[in-house]
Amino acid sequence: MIEIPLAPEFVPLHLGSMPIGDKFSALSAETKKEFINEVEASMAGFARETKIIYPDAVHVAVGLKA
Incomplete structure (x- = not known):
């Protein structure tokens, strides 16, 4: 299970740490609020x-060349 803060806290932190962070920061306060x-x-x-607690799953495929 993945545990993250509630959206109002997590979304700005998460998007701010990504390459699109400057785009999110440039949004108006009202647009940010709507997005969140x-x-x-x-x-x-x-x-x-x-x-927020949600399940997470990862699927891995491995191929071997004989």
Whole structure:
């Protein structure tokens, strides 16, 4: 399981650390709020009191040449 802060805290931190961080920072405060609200709504089923907890899965394929 992955545990992250709630969207209002996590989204600016996460996007700010990515190559698109400057684009997010350049958005108006209202647009940032709308974006964060959309993320928050889409993750609502995973929200707990102070964090979002969601399952994570990784699939790995390995090929061997005989």
